[in-house]
Amino acid sequence: MSKIKAVLIDLSGTLHIDNDPTPGAVAALTKLQATPGLKLRYVTNTTNESKRALMERLTNIGFMDVTEDKVFTSLSAARTLLENQELRAYFLVDKNAMEDFKGISEEDPNAVVVGLAPEEFAYENLNKAMRLLHNDAKLIAIHKARYYQRKDGRALGPGPFVAALEYASDVQATVVGKPSEKFFLSAIAEFGCSPQECVMIGDDVRDDVGGAQAAGMHGILVKTGKYREGDESKISPSPFRVVDNFAEAVEVIQTML
Amino acid sequence: MAAYFLDRKIKAVILDITGVLKESGRAINGSVDAVNRLLSSGLQVRFCTNETTVTRSELVRELQTLGFNVENVVVFPPIPAMCKILKERKLRPHLLVHPDAVSDFAEVDQNEPNCVVIGDATQQFTYENVNKAFQCLMRLDQPLLFSLGKGKYYQEHGELVLDAGAYMAALEYATDVKAQVVGKPSSIFFETVLQDACVSASEAVMVGDDIVSDIGGAQACGMAGVLVRTGKFRPRDENHKDVKPDAIVDNLAQFVDTLLSTLK
Incomplete structure (x- = not known):
């Protein structure tokens, strides 16, 4: 080995x-x-916390010497993909994570980006995402986890909502995380x-x-x-x-x- | 009485409702006349819908208001079939359905749920509601998921909206449980309709706007399947990778004209 x-x-x-x-x-x-x-x-x-928020949290918990250049997140990977393909995005992403997408255009979107965003997963928002996908938008999943651990037990992750959009629009998501x-x-x-x-x-x-x-x-x-x-x-x-x-x-x- | 379609002797016509007869509270052009002619033709006519956002009687009332002579017709929605399964198997459901459908489950015990039933819950498809269904499934030793139809989407007020199938797919993915579909396209559901009409599958034709649930489901049972270019129909449905309709027509009226011209 x-x-x-x-x-x-x-x-x-x-x-x-x-x-x-x-x-x-x-x-x-x-x-x-x-x-x-x-x-x-x-x-x-983690798709609901920016890099900066993540590092602050680790430092507060007591972990030393975790610097920004050593943190690699699924948000960074999604941003790289959007920039490389010059895509305009409709974000189903938690507000706190949006600072990592600063500068990415949200006008006339041709991509749907899905993160862990319980507050964004309303029926109307998912309908809007599905319609964009029917108009040939790309589907980008920041990750596809089935669930995550919440204080009251396991709760749905972004994966099930990505699966719902894939099923409804026959589009395969690109999973970046x-x-x-x-x-x-x-x-x-x-x-x-x-x-x-x-x-x-x-x-x-x-x-x-x-x-x-x-x-x-x-x-x-x-x-x-x-x-x-x-x-x-x-x-x-x-x-x-x-x-x-x-x-x-x-x-x-x-x-x- | 029989008509002929693609060399088949047809004794029964099974019609989907939403997207074929009506859409967003309005009758589709020519469909009122077409249905009424079909009903007085002597052919057997049945209505087969995955609609779960209204009760059966409300649905019939709505169709009557639109001008359809449907006071004596038989409508097959998935909820009565679902209730029968729940009672036979002594299952207690956690419901994720439209508020107007809840009363249809009034006679079913819902204490300490041991299965989840999902329907087209529309605005009730909130994160927390879907999560409750998920948590219920995760608590069960033998998780059981039933889905009232598995449609991907339908058209409402000129726009596509997600149907129950999308959320079924979400729960399947989250829990690794395969849903059992009650309603179209399940064969059991179509066979119940055929039995009621006393015809064999080869003597029946299904008309619908859902390439998978209506056409694919009917064909899998041995019926002919006719796709209409109304409702949720999209041009790409004409080249679907798995399902090839026996015929594609502009609307129900066009199909009924052709079929009734062969009536003997």
Whole structure:
């Protein structure tokens, strides 16, 4: 097995849950950051928080040295796609995330961008999106997660609403966040290492672990956040490792350097 | 009494309602006369709709107001078929349906739900309502999802709006549960209509504006399927990848003219 040169780390559910770090996560991250030659990227499908808001939150929780250049989000990936194809967008995206789309035209849209935006998923807005898709607009999913963990339990993610629009308009969405292979490869593009030399740590068996493994990386599933018993058997090949939490994942990585 | 269509002897005509007879509260051009001629032709006529935003009697009343002589016709909407299944299988539904359809489920026990029934809930398709249905399914050891039809969209006031099928697809994706469809295009639903008309599938023709639910569903049962260019019809439906209608007509009136000219 190749030695590990880079680690991709999911945020919500893996490093922290709401405003609390997962057990031992702050110390474990510090240890990982201090490992000579090891590159780190924080990769997240969070679509309702801008990069700046994400970093502020991590700092407030107690995580040190997480800087903007090390955070790679599905919003950044969506923005890159819109710019490269010069698209004008109708956004079903949370207001707080819109600062990452500043400057993208919303006039006469020829693309529909869907993020995690419970407040935007009203019947009328989805109707408008469906009509645009019938007029040949592109469908861009910031990610396609089935659900996320809310304080009152699991709640619908953007994925089901993307699936509804795909079904109603016979248009296939381009998924820019996890688990898209391109997302994982873009996250390590600057490192100059191969996917086989990377580990991804996350709590979502399909989007974090399955996606990373499909891109050629090692996937470690943590049993925190949205993890539910039996999740590890939902993907094939199964996760490279299944561990209790992020701190334990870091111990596994120490043996792979 | 029989008519002829594509070398088939036709004894029964099954009509979709929304998009074929009427749209957004108005009769479609020529359809009142066409339906009334069909009803007095001696052919069996049945109405088969996935409409779940009004009760059956309200629907008939609306058609009568528009001039259709439908006081004695038989209309097959999905909700009565759904209620029958719920009672037979002792299922207690969590409902995600239009407020006007709730009373149709009055006789069904809805305490401690052990399945979800989704219909065309229109404005009630809010995030929180869809989420409640999702959370209900996730609580069940053996999640059961029923969908009243699986239409993608329909036309309302000149614009396309999402139909129940889109939200069915959302819940299927979220929960990995495959929905059981009650209503068109389910074969069981069409067979009930054929039995009521006492005809075999090959003696019946279905007329509708939904390429998948009306035409595809009818053809899968052995009926002929005629697509009208009204309602939700879109030009690309003429080249659908899976479903090839037996005929495509501008509207119901055109089809009825042709069919009745062969009447013997």
